[in-house]
Amino acid sequence: MTTIKDLAGIVGVSHSTVARALNDHPAITPAVKARVRAAAEAHGYIANAAARALRVQSGALVGFVVPDIEENDMAAMAKAIAECVNATGRQLVVACSGDAPERELAHVRALVGARAAALVLMPSENPLPETLALLGRLPTVQLVRRVAALAAEAFVFDDEAGIQEATAHLLALGHRRIGYVGGSETVSTGAARLAGYRRALREAGLAEDPALVSTVAPHGPAAAGAFRLLFEAARPSAIVLGGPRITLGAAEAVAELRLNVPGELSLVGFGDRAWMRWWGPGLSTVALPARELAQACGSHLVDLLRAVPRQGEAEGQAHAGALAPGLMLRGSTAPPLRGATAPPLRGATAPPPAGQAARKVPRPRPG
Known part of the structure; x- marks a missing residue:
């Protein structure tokens, strides 16, 4: 895969100049920007979204960690939540834990490291203490299952x-x-x-x-x-x-x-x-009512991303929604x-x- 370093060698400018040109920095002349973009298109350069997310305060990603995605309900929920997330200009990333606490931790750690904006989690039976600690660093919503040790909003079926x-x-x-x-x-x-x-x-x-x-x-x-x-x-x-x-x-x-x-x-x-x-x-x-539950969860998640308080809900208070x-x-x-x-x-x-x-x-x- 073509990198910024490769483009710098092709165009004959520095690595930093290529990066600034791709980000439309005003210090780079239109002619250099045009040369860099033409080279990027010709050589199939794709921006590293994860690396970019590490450089910003709020990431462009929202995580969705579930035991598996084979269930029809999980696929329908992922689609509904993705629609809500996309409306904020972010992308949903799905990870499967297999209900294994160690794998769950690995996914949560990776999402926190990539500066994910938020996380929707169908928790395993006993999340590891390190997982719970990491989840305290970003907005989290529980879906379908609820773990009492995790002080996060929960949207579940009755x-x-x-x-x-x-x-x-x-x-x-x-x-x-x-x-x-x-x-x-x-x-x-x-x-x-x-x-x-x-x-x-x-x-x-x-x-x-x-x-x-x-x-x-x-x-x-x-x-x-x-x-x-x-x-x-x-x-x-x-x-x-x-x-x-x-x-x-x-x-x-x-x-x-x-x-x-x-x-x-x-x-x-x-x-x-x-x-x-x-x-x-x-x-x-x-x-x-899988889609309805996911839509309610996604709507609340968008409120969290936009820092919109829920009416009648004190800051930090866990919310629980249930659909029969x-x-x-x-x-x-x-x-x-x-x-x-x-x-x-x-x-x-x-x-x-x-x-x-x-x-x-x-x-x-x-x-």
Whole structure:
């Protein structure tokens, strides 16, 4: 790649003269600027944006650090946040931590070193102390997950409400042996979703059966194995799933076990992917307002970049925003074929008419 030093040799001027010419410095004559720019264009010179960012007080970059970008929701969120960031003349840089605290630290350190203007973070389970210290040096917003040790604004889904509504729907259909497969309680999202399942049972006057609950790493193979073990050991009449990848793993297990859904088992997934519409009878699922949440996060981030205070919020006070998911009902839930049933519970979601789908509109809720 052509460098400023290369251009200096081509044009026959000093390194500093080339740099000033490219930055349109008034001390450089128009003729020299023209020669430098012509050489830069002819030899494919590209300015080093990271190096330039190191020379300015506020960087041209905004970081977005997430476990991975394979999830459709993460891609949609990145696009929405990028649109907000681009409006300020900055660029969004995406980095994947793989949920590894050491890798997370490396990305945060690099962004701080490049004088990034701000950072959006989907934190790992236990960020390292050095990571937390570095994050205190630039405006940071937490997205989807929340870590109490990080004193930064958080924009999350109301995961508890989403799973509670899904479980209540199954209770209203007459299910009493309802299983749950979700992520670890050590992560804020996993803890909130399991709390929603437990709340629905508690409000229905049912005791939790530990044999009907399984928490695993949010990956397809682990989820498929946990789903198979839970179904074969506890024989629930319905299962609620607590994550998009967990839902994918469960769908694979259903195919391997050749289960009749909803005849043998009613199923409610998490997230709303295109394949869920065409899977079997159509998969009922907890649909997330991903773009809406990212837009709210991006709007707040822009306010931080512009130093605009939020109305009614004291300086340094953490803000928490939450959006409630909506329950998308398709054909994967039905009353149990056998076992005791009960009248619909108060506030539970009834199934849609045959051939139709229903969706609750996500509602903004304070954190």
